Amino acid sequence: MLSSKILLVDDEEDIIEFLRYNLIHEGFQIITAHNGFEALTKINENPDLIILDVMMPRMNGYEVFSKIKEIKSMQNVPVIFLTAKSSELDEIHALNLGADDFIQKPISMKKIIARIKSNLRKLGKFNESADSKRKIIEIGPLFIDIEQFIVKIDGQELFLPKKEFEILSYLASNPGLVFNREKLLRDIWGNDVLVIDRTVDVHVRKIREKLGKHSDLIETIKGVGYKFHKD
Numbered sequence: 001m002l003s004s005k006i007l008l009v010d011d012e013e014d015i016i017e018f019l020r021y022n023l024i025h026e027g028f029q030i031i032t033a034h035n036g037f038e039a040l041t042k043i044n045e046n047p048d049l050i051i052l053d054v055m056m057p058r059m060n061g062y063e064v065f066s067k068i069k070e071i072k073s074m075q076n077v078p079v080i081f082l083t084a085k086s087s088e089l090d091e092i093h094a095l096n097l098g099a100d101d102f103i104q105k106p107i108s109m110k111k112i113i114a115r116i117k118s119n120l121r122k123l124g125k126f127n128e129s130a131d132s133k134r135k136i137i138e139i140g141p142l143f144i145d146i147e148q149f150i151v152k153i154d155g156q157e158l159f160l161p162k163k164e165f166e167i168l169s170y171l172a173s174n175p176g177l178v179f180n181r182e183k184l185l186r187d188i189w190g191n192d193v194l195v196i197d198r199t200v201d202v203h204v205r206k207i208r209e210k211l212g213k214h215s216d217l218i219e220t221i222k223g224v225g226y227k228f229h230k231d
Contacts, residue, residue: 003027003028003029004028004029004048004049004120005028005029005030005031005045005046005047005048005049006023006028006029006030006031006047006048006049006050006051006116007031007032007033007039007042007043007045007047007049007050007051008020008023008030008031008032008033008051009032009033009034009035009036009038009039009050009051009052009053009056009061009064010034010051010053010056010082011034011035011053011056011057012053013034014183015053015082015105015107016032016034017174017177017179017183018107018109018187019051019107019109019112020032020173020174021170021173021174021187022109022113023113023116024135024173025135025146025173026113027135028116031045031047035056035057035058035059036056036058036059036060036061036063036064036067037058037059039052039064039068040064040067040068043068043071043073043074046073047077048077048078048120048123049077049078049079049080049116049119049120050068050077050078050079050080051079051080051082051112051116052064052065052079052080052081052082053081053082053083054081054082054083054084054090054094055083055084061081061083062093062094062097065079065081065097065098065099066097069098076123078100078101078119078120078122078123079098079099079100079101080099080100080101080102080103080112080115080116080119081094081099081101081102081103082103082105082107082112083102083103083104083105084104084105090102100119101115101119103115135147137169137172137173139172139175139217139228139229140214140217141153141154141214142172142211142214142217143155144168144169144172146169149162149165151165151168153210153211153212153214154214158210158211159210160207160210163188163189163203164203164206164207164210166188167184167188167200167203167204167207168207168218170184170187170188171218171226171227171228172217172228174228175227175228175229176227176228176229177227177228178221178224178225178226178227179225179226179227180224180225181200181201181225183225184200184225184226185199185200200225200226204218204220204226216229217229
């Protein structure tokens with residue numbers, strides 16, 4: 001059984017990246033859109049569930065929701081509003097429109113994942129066997145099995161300590177996107193651990209050493225951070 005497909009719609013790149021990374025690790029397929037107009041073009045990819053930001057320029061989430069629900073094939077697709085608005089009236093408005101859920105920022109991934117699974121179960125589109133499907137990343141010579149903590153390069157298995165593995169899989173899950181050191185520290189080490197920017201550089205250097213002739217899979221963006229090559 002294929003894993004469920006989720007459309008993420010938010011104009012904040014950091015939010016998209018954070019959700020995408022964590023939901024991929026949960027075994028979901030992810031589609032992204034950075035505004036309402038782009039979201040409407042992604043509907044033809046038939047998402048099983050939509051996470052929709054409310055406060056977006058040009059077309060807000062409520063407007064996007066109304067247009068989505070005009071599409072016959074989307075009428076039963078669950079929509080979870082994600083918003084910085086905290087007013088009870090906002091939540092009531094979203095639910096009155098027909099939204100299936102309403103989650104306030106700052107984001108709790110545990111809460112979002114629980115709500116996603118709950119809504120998909122109602123439609124019979126989620127089960128534990130799909131949830132436990134192994135997440136595999138294969139890019140060029142690189143193979144990563146996230147569930148089994150296995151990394152191979154040119155078919156040869158590498159040993160990476162936990163943080164090196166997490167950095168590599170994080171970058172490889174988002175090829176072509178540039179991540180600054182602060183974001184890598186926040187998303188991988190968390191806010192409660194005191195580490196410095198140099199920590200990221202040291203870990204990346206060690207990963208590159210282990211990648212050998214493929215060390216250029218991770219590119220340094222001078223003065224910014226790192227990105228993983230798409231090709």
